[in-house]
Amino acid sequence: MEQLPNMRLTTQRQIILEELSKVTSHPTANEVYDMVRRRLPRIGLGTVYRNLELMADVGVILKLEVGGTQKRFDATVEPHYHVRCSSCGKVDDIDIAVQEQINQVAEKASNYKILGHHIEFSGICSDCMGKNQETDIN
Amino acid sequence: MEQLPNMRLTTQRQIILEELSKVTSHPTANEVYDMVRRRLPRIGLGTVYRNLELMADVGVILKLEVGGTQKRFDATVEPHYHVRCSSCGKVDDIDIAVQEQINQVAEKASNYKILGHHIEFSGICSDCMGKNQETDIN
DNA sequence: TTATGTGCAAAACATTTGCAGGAGT
DNA sequence: ACTCCTGCAAATGTTTTGCACATAA
Numbered sequence: 001m002e003q004l005p006n007m008r009l010t011t012q013r014q015i016i017l018e019e020l021s022k023v024t025s026h027p028t029a030n031e032v033y034d035m036v037r038r039r040l041p042r043i044g045l046g047t048v049y050r051n052l053e054l055m056a057d058v059g060v061i062l063k064l065e066v067g068g069t070q071k072r073f074d075a076t077v078e079p080h081y082h083v084r085c086s087s088c089g090k091v092d093d094i095d096i097a098v099q100e101q102i103n104q105v106a107e108k109a110s111n112y113k114i115l116g117h118h119i120e121f122s123g124i125c126s127d128c129m130g131k132n133q134e135t136d137i138n
Numbered sequence: 139m140e141q142l143p144n145m146r147l148t149t150q151r152q153i154i155l156e157e158l159s160k161v162t163s164h165p166t167a168n169e170v171y172d173m174v175r176r177r178l179p180r181i182g183l184g185t186v187y188r189n190l191e192l193m194a195d196v197g198v199i200l201k202l203e204v205g206g207t208q209k210r211f212d213a214t215v216e217p218h219y220h221v222r223c224s225s226c227g228k229v230d231d232i233d234i235a236v237q238e239q240i241n242q243v244a245e246k247a248s249n250y251k252i253l254g255h256h257i258e259f260s261g262i263c264s265d266c267m268g269k270n271q272e273t274d275i276n
Numbered sequence: 277t278t279a280t281g282t283g284c285a286a287a288a289c290a291t292t293t294g295c296a297g298g299a300g301t
Numbered sequence: 302a303c304t305c306c307t308g309c310a311a312a313t314g315t316t317t318t319g320c321a322c323a324t325a326a
Binding site for chain 2 (some may be wrong): 011035057065066067068083086092093094095096099100105106107109110111112113114115116117118119120121122123124125127
């Protein structure tokens with residue numbers, strides 16, 4: 001699970017990637033499934049999971065393991081950071097400079113061979129700011 | 139779920155907190171359950187989940203939503219960062235300075251009221267470094 | 277005494293997998 | 302043709318929840 005293998009170009013894969021590329025909302029697998037199903041009504045949820053996982057392994061998309069119970073996916077693979085709304089669970093990009101140098105700092109401070117890092121901010125989005133933050137915390 | 143309510147000091151809660159405080163391994167709920175069960179054999183897994191969640195809400199412990207499928211818990215509540223081994227899934231602390239200032243940078247770059255951030259490094263731990271990294275990726 | 281907490285078991289989610297038939301190359 | 306892939310459904314793994322009984326305050 002690391003190199004591009006004999007990976008076939010199937011309709012399902014094309015459409016999953018197209019739909020994911022259309023949005024900036026970092027959808028969950030189930031949300032991708034819903035999006036794709038409008039065009040391919042007979043696609044299985046398993047296929048969506050298998051292909052999202054596969055594309056993430058190959059590096060065509062990004063798998064975000066952020067807070068909340070579900071994994072999220074992102075068609076933007078360039079390194080960048082995220083905010084997650086503590087109230088509604090929405091995830092947005094944070095467009096600030098990537099701190100490349102902290103990998104080395106972290107490597108010196110640990111026994112690990114550091115490969116990378118991700119920053120997840122938490123906060124309250126402008127939508128939830130208005131309504132006195134209800135409940136959720138998805 | 140935010141202020142200390144009429145929270146009773148039960149045996150279960152004391153022991154869960156004691157056991158979690160003994161380790162630095164960021165155990166999952168199930169691992170805490172196993173640790174606690176040695177002392178309280180009849181405790182239910184639901185009780186462990188309920189109390190870990192409750193203590194995290196109140197701020198006595200930290201709930202880590204790092205990569206992998208399970209949440210992890212930490213008795214150290216002071217802000218600090220983590221590394222996760224891409225090979226075996228182990229999570230360790232990374233003892234580097236907390237970048238307090240980036241919250242403001244992020245707030246300017248977004249529509250969010252930023253409350254905090256967490257950095258998760260990924261890497262290969264020294265144990266996995268030796269054996270040419272097997273499989274897992276828990 | 278009485279509201280809160282617990283154990284147990286079932287339910288609810290999220291994700292993975294086995295398999296028989298289908299489709300890229 | 303010959304793999305690899307898909308749909309379907311069942312299995313797995315994690316977390317949550319309903320309820321009757323127990324217990325801290």
